[in-house]
Amino acid sequence: MVKFGGFSGEQLRSFVDKIEKLEVEKKQIAEFVKEIFSEAKAQGFDVKILRKVLAIRKIDARDREEQETILDLYLHALGMLPESDDDDSQQEAA
């Protein structure tokens, strides 16, 4: 049931407050990032290239994650990994 009539107004306010505070934090961090870009630019770096560097590193990180995932899949397929979902009977007598 949807919380509206009654006492849950305080809870709602609490949720709203928390989230808005966190959004503020996020915004502050974003501004900080911008400052760093400015600083880099002031020191002669090409911001566009800097962004590209970061983007590539991001992709690489993902690749690594995915490849680890694939590795896990392989290992699991070969029965060399204890998988979370189907460990319904392995534990007691492993």
Next chain:
Amino acid sequence: MVKFGGFSGEQLRSFVDKIEKLEVEKKQIAEFVKEIFSEAKAQGFDVKILRKVLAIRKIDARDREEQETILDLYLHALGMLPESDDDDSQQEAA
């Protein structure tokens, strides 16, 4: 001159490190926000409505800012505000 060939590699690394750390922080906060939404949902709140509430509050906040800004503009246009360096023609009969 663009800093990429040469000794500025350390600076670059420093910028990249800082930014990536901040990005991590942002992501953590975003996850935290999601948790709060989950919590609210678990307590029976309609997340869609909660989002709308937040959106409206955002718009209202911006509206308030804009209203203040335009008030300043009006006052200044009417010569009722001591603006920093805009007294170019007000002194018609000084």
Next chain:
Amino acid sequence: MVKFGGFSGEQLRSFVDKIEKLEVEKKQIAEFVKEIFSEAKAQGFDVKILRKVLAIRKIDARDREEQETILDLYLHALGMLPESDDDDSQQEAA
């Protein structure tokens, strides 16, 4: 199947043409808007203020929309709106 090898070149050309034509129209409109600003300025209006007025009206319009949306959400949440396919509990006493 992705349409790029083969006979669909004409279709592609057609899409590209249509879109580019529309983009041209958009650009023309944008230029027209600029002309109006110029005209206003020439007639003694403070363009900055004019822009702010427009911005505030935009925000207000969006706010109104959001308010209506959330009203619908409220009403619906309270079971006071006949939603299209949300009659999950009406049938108890059919």
Next chain:
Amino acid sequence: MVKFGGFSGEQLRSFVDKIEKLEVEKKQIAEFVKEIFSEAKAQGFDVKILRKVLAIRKIDARDREEQETILDLYLHALGMLPESDDDDSQQEAA
């Protein structure tokens, strides 16, 4: 002088109206463009690629413009073009 007190309210309203109408038109065109993308997608085109095609054509168009500009510069440098800025007195007694 800034138009505020008095009779210029109507003019202001007129400007606002015109601009907002044009903005609406722009938005409609943008929606139309989206529809075309949808249609293309429905017919099996990869929208991402379609966008890339458009982007490249845009760049090419710009390139052409810039190259024409450069060509103009060359021609002018070689004294083969009448330049805009300093043609204030050349025509009558060149």
Next chain:
DNA sequence: AACGTTGAAATAGTTC
């Protein structure tokens, strides 16, 4: 004319 600011467009991610 470069700079930062702002608004729009696009992409990625999430939810239903």
Next chain:
DNA sequence: GAACTATTTCAACGTT
């Protein structure tokens, strides 16, 4: 998988 939301990116604009 379709729609919605959020984030990121890109371009335009005013400003200095």
